[in-house]
Amino acid sequence: MNIKVGIVGLGTISKTHLNTLKSIKDVELVAVCDVDKQKVKDAQKEFGGEPYFDFNEMLKEQALDAILICVPQKVRYEPIESAVRKGLAIFCEKPPAFDMETARKVERVIKKSKVINSVGFMYRYSKITDMAKELIKGHTISMMRSTFLCSAGLNPNLPGWFLLKEHSGGPLLDQAIHFIDVERYILGDISRLQTFSNNLVLPKSSKVTIEDSHSVNLCFTSGVIGNHLHSWIHRGWVARVEIYGENLHLCVDYVNKAIFGKVSDTEIKKETPDDDCYTTELNQFFAAIQKKDQSLIRSSYSDAVKSLATVLTANKSIQTEKTEEIGG
Numbered sequence: 001m002n003i004k005v006g007i008v009g010l011g012t013i014s015k016t017h018l019n020t021l022k023s024i025k026d027v028e029l030v031a032v033c034d035v036d037k038q039k040v041k042d043a044q045k046e047f048g049g050e051p052y053f054d055f056n057e058m059l060k061e062q063a064l065d066a067i068l069i070c071v072p073q074k075v076r077y078e079p080i081e082s083a084v085r086k087g088l089a090i091f092c093e094k095p096p097a098f099d100m101e102t103a104r105k106v107e108r109v110i111k112k113s114k115v116i117n118s119v120g121f122m123y124r125y126s127k128i129t130d131m132a133k134e135l136i137k138g139h140t141i142s143m144m145r146s147t148f149l150c151s152a153g154l155n156p157n158l159p160g161w162f163l164l165k166e167h168s169g170g171p172l173l174d175q176a177i178h179f180i181d182v183e184r185y186i187l188g189d190i191s192r193l194q195t196f197s198n199n200l201v202l203p204k205s206s207k208v209t210i211e212d213s214h215s216v217n218l219c220f221t222s223g224v225i226g227n228h229l230h231s232w233i234h235r236g237w238v239a240r241v242e243i244y245g246e247n248l249h250l251c252v253d254y255v256n257k258a259i260f261g262k263v264s265d266t267e268i269k270k271e272t273p274d275d276d277c278y279t280t281e282l283n284q285f286f287a288a289i290q291k292k293d294q295s296l297i298r299s300s301y302s303d304a305v306k307s308l309a310t311v312l313t314a315n316k317s318i319q320t321e322k323t324e325e326i327g328g
Helices: 012-021 037-047 055-061 077-085 100-113 127-135 170-187 277-291 301-320
Strands: 003-008 027-033 050-052 066-069 089-092 117-119 141-149 190-198 213-220 225-231 238-245 248-253 258-263 266-271
Touching: 003 012, 003 055, 003 277, 012 027, 012 037, 012 277, 027 037, 027 055, 037 050, 050 055, 055 077, 066 077, 066 277, 077 089, 077 100, 089 277, 089 301, 100 301, 117 277, 117 301, 127 170, 127 248, 127 258, 127 266, 141 170, 170 190, 170 213, 170 225, 170 238, 170 301, 190 301, 213 301
Parallel strands: 003 027, 003 066, 027 050, 066 089, 089 117, 141 225
Antiparallel strands: 141 238, 190 213, 213 225, 238 248, 248 258, 258 266
């Protein structure tokens, strides 16, 4: 029997998920929902499903098994709470919430209901992430470094709210959270950090309240130290995590879907051009629903809240100009 799915929020990331749904067996898209009528019309034409402009109406009329929640992070509590109340499995896009108060409220609702839940941290499902975790087994890791560079802040077509920190949370909440999360997955939790930032390319104004470039120094509970560099003003795309230890250096390159370096005396160079971690994460979500097994999910809502707490603390450090313990 097919798993009946609805999607709420038809922004950029939703199209990735809708395309993925077409390739997954035993899953049926039955409803699409957004407050933007044109987006609903376009999605229905391309992907099918009944059209809705109110998620409560969709939940009332459709006998769903699962829901994909892709609305902006500031308005996620109500659709999640309503869906959980009906016992639906939840796939929520990152970040899990905009602030810790809302995240904790959602977490309590999900824990009480015990519904299958997943947050869209797709790098946890990448083959090169799996390879990195396997290759570092038995080795003492001392340091790590990650880098994400893109030209989002230079894109004239970027919706203006992305440049307003009070609405988007800035590059750390919007994107760096992916790298903080996959680093937690590979190396364990982060205990404290300090963030440095600047606006040398995009000066702050009434239309730009984000920082355009960041350097976040990290200390993991294991003692591993590291750094994450993040910028929205680089003309090019870099997305990688580097891991260092005695006789070990690995680079996990998410742009080129490759891992390379050296472990002991063994040269490592592997490419995974056909890997699609977006498909893998949704496949796992639906497998968890079918088997009623939350353990198949690599990023539960509760675990995702830890990554959220880390990036919110990184933003706090910009304001205080101090090393901050991870809040929560």
